[in-house]
Amino acid sequence: MKYLDEYRDAETAQKLARAIRGLTTRPWTIMEICGGQTHAIIRYGIDGLLTKDINLVHGPGCPVCVTPAELIDKAIAIASRPGTIVCSFGDMLRVPGTGRDLLSAKAAGGDVRVVYSPTDSLRVARENPDRQVVFFAVGFETTAPANAAAVFDAHRLGIPNFSMLVSHVLVPPAMEAILSSKTNRVQGFLAAGHVCAVMGWTEYEPLAAKYGVPIVVTGFEPLDILQGIHMCVRQLEEGRAEVENQYTRSVQREGNVAAQKIMTEVFQVVHRKWRGIGEIPRSGLGLRSKYAAYDAEQRFELEAITVDEPKECISGLVLQGLKRPHECAEFGGKCTPEHPLGATMVSSEGACAAYYRYRRLIHKGERP
Amino acid sequence: MTERNGFPRTGSNGAPEDDGKNTAGTPVEFSASCPVPISEYPQILLAHGGGGRLTRTLIDSMFVPTFDNAMLDAKHDGAVFRIGSCRLALSTDSYVVKPLFFPGGDIGSLAVHGTVNDLAMCGARPLYMAAGLVLEEGLAMDTLWRIVQSMQAAAKKADVQIVTGDTKVVDRGKGDQIFINTAGVGLVETSRSLKPDQVKAGDTVILSGDIGRHGMAIMAAREGLEFEHAIDSDSAPLNGVVAKLLNSSAYVHCMRDLTRGGLAAALVEIAESAGVQIDIQETAIPVREDVRAACEILGLDPLHVANEGRFVVFVASEEAEEALAAMRSHPLGATAAVIGRVQEGTPGLVTARTRIGTTSIVDMPSGELLPRIC
Numbered sequence: 030m031k032y033l034d035e036y037r038d039a040e041t042a043q044k045l046a047r048a049i050r051g052l053t054t055r056p057w058t059i060m061e062i063c064g065g066q067t068h069a070i071i072r073y074g075i076d077g078l079l080t081k082d083i084n085l086v087h088g089p090g091c092p093v094c095v096t097p098a099e100l101i102d103k104a105i106a107i108a109s110r111p112g113t114i115v116c117s118f119g120d121m122l123r124v125p126g127t128g129r130d131l132l133s134a135k136a137a138g139g140d141v142r143v144v145y146s147p148t149d150s151l152r153v154a155r156e157n158p159d160r161q162v163v164f165f166a167v168g169f170e171t172t173a174p175a176n177a178a179a180v181f182d183a184h185r186l187g188i189p190n191f192s193m194l195v196s197h198v199l200v201p202p203a204m205e206a207i208l209s210s211k212t213n214r215v216q217g218f219l220a221a222g223h224v225c226a227v228m229g230w231t232e233y234e235p236l237a238a239k240y241g242v243p244i245v246v247t248g249f250e251p252l253d254i255l256q257g258i259h260m261c262v263r264q265l266e267e268g269r270a271e272v273e274n275q276y277t278r279s280v281q282r283e284g285n286v287a288a289q290k291i292m293t294e295v296f297q298v299v300h301r302k303w304r305g306i307g308e309i310p311r312s313g314l315g316l317r318s319k320y321a322a323y324d325a326e327q328r329f330e331l332e333a334i335t336v337d338e339p340k341e342c343i344s345g346l347v348l349q350g351l352k353r354p355h356e357c358a359e360f361g362g363k364c365t366p367e368h369p370l371g372a373t374m375v376s377s378e379g380a381c382a383a384y385y386r387y388r389r390l391i392h393k394g395e396r397p
Numbered sequence: 398m399t400e401r402n403g404f405p406r407t408g409s410n411g412a413p414e415d416d417g418k419n420t421a422g423t424p425v426e427f428s429a430s431c432p433v434p435i436s437e438y439p440q441i442l443l444a445h446g447g448g449g450r451l452t453r454t455l456i457d458s459m460f461v462p463t464f465d466n467a468m469l470d471a472k473h474d475g476a477v478f479r480i481g482s483c484r485l486a487l488s489t490d491s492y493v494v495k496p497l498f499f500p501g502g503d504i505g506s507l508a509v510h511g512t513v514n515d516l517a518m519c520g521a522r523p524l525y526m527a528a529g530l531v532l533e534e535g536l537a538m539d540t541l542w543r544i545v546q547s548m549q550a551a552a553k554k555a556d557v558q559i560v561t562g563d564t565k566v567v568d569r570g571k572g573d574q575i576f577i578n579t580a581g582v583g584l585v586e587t588s589r590s591l592k593p594d595q596v597k598a599g600d601t602v603i604l605s606g607d608i609g610r611h612g613m614a615i616m617a618a619r620e621g622l623e624f625e626h627a628i629d630s631d632s633a634p635l636n637g638v639v640a641k642l643l644n645s646s647a648y649v650h651c652m653r654d655l656t657r658g659g660l661a662a663a664l665v666e667i668a669e670s671a672g673v674q675i676d677i678q679e680t681a682i683p684v685r686e687d688v689r690a691a692c693e694i695l696g697l698d699p700l701h702v703a704n705e706g707r708f709v710v711f712v713a714s715e716e717a718e719e720a721l722a723a724m725r726s727h728p729l730g731a732t733a734a735v736i737g738r739v740q741e742g743t744p745g746l747v748t749a750r751t752r753i754g755t756t757s758i759v760d761m762p763s764g765e766l767l768p769r770i771c
Binding site for chain 1: 751
């Protein structure tokens, strides 16, 4: 396939892997931020190509994985009410809240629909004027502009039966939380290419300077990731800590200004809970007061629902790169993609699901 | 894909093939003291019909132990048994596809092809079919007419006759326009046993053509996704190409048609049933460019996407060339390709040599295919 096969070439991959080996003089720990990158690393066995000195840890960049159980419970509560329709991206449906997932809510009679874009949920709202239509807005900066545009349009077109359950999160505060932690082991980052396509990379420059870590904006194909690692290792070996861009075909320094404008119009920065990690200050997006009428939490009076995460699940440690999926006692036993204990086992981008799907037999019995 | 819900694949019953005796175990009575064996989900989810792990769990933990007989245990596409001097195959399938009409087919032709293909996978020549129609009150007569016409056209093309049937109508809102169940019998003319347990280390794995078209055609039609050129379903009767294969001198060990769960589910099922490891080469698997692109956009793996006119063949390696030539001599096997090999290795494991030269595990999908968020 044009524009993809070029980035999955076996010979070039081996060449890059050799170059990384040639460059590496000591062990380095690098975190890829985005779940899409984790999926590609495990799916293609990229870490298997690398020298043992390069330790890849899987970051918190899977939107499904970091959406707190509390918000899933709220979505289920809405879906369980008569006269409502909950619209969501597909892979959110299988993520367990405290007790159930949205698929179970659907089986119990709730109207839960998979949409491909928030605009689809606006269409559902217009087609069902006598029902309350709620879009479950999860994701990082990547999905935020389209979600903002949906609220903006609902306001402009006057669609009163539409609202949004907002669970947006931001990458830089999560990176800062990891870097400022006493237990941090991460020495370099592959930043998420799609997030940077929207936001650019200026907000990463202070992080690189303050914590002395190289940050490489990286794409999602095997060669992108190998090249990103190569650039990151080179900086580490040379003692540099800069923001560099591997994903030049999609990302510019200032990002997508039009997308940022609509985000700023509709959303403001808020404190946000992350699944398995807890609250990170100023790490999410919420609706501005001008658009508060479209806030599903207010419309359905759900503020009272608060929950704790399941105790067996170590997804918080996995998302901070402190544990690997197969180091969990429940991995592949009590916790499988069919019966996930935590969200990292749900989405194909989640580190645990990726390990389970492509690794479980290799790591069986291994307890490092 | 959920168009084939219910009792998939293992819809077989009756006496086992080898001794002709009914070996059904002690009857199990369901009473208040007999708990439902699946405790994890108190209700049926759509994913239980998705053809992946949850479907498997339902079959293995509820249906197989309850109906308990040797033929069902074989976990094949249909049951093969002996009546007098004849070996017969019996199979059934239900169709709840939405939309009813899609590029490359409709629920009527699909209902015929599915059962024809299940019989063909047992090595049988499909002969007669039964059709049960569940109609929703209010269904347009014209729609039903088109579907019935399509069923007849598909039956004629596959050289089978629909010889009996049943019609039920449910209240408006209690069905989704039309559900179809078909069952079929076929004559097994080969003396070979074509079952998963015949698959051996060293066998070559052949795939009959490109994968993923049916699933993507349905998903595009269902979700209103528009691609530059519509992807048409691969729905087709496989008995013609299977006849070519079985009439060749190649010694076929097992065949499996790819339906829900895609190539991945078919390979994992065979690897588990046969107690072998299967290694495939990712670059050897034909996937059309438009299907690959659509899968990329939705974050799906073509290996997990449904097919309705494709199958895999396990054949002794020294006869793989003959099998390949026989399949390629039929239009439905024109792009058949060797995709891998059976190893002793780890029973139940399927691995893929990836495009970049590394090895990864191939797993069956968990349930319904859910598009990824980003």
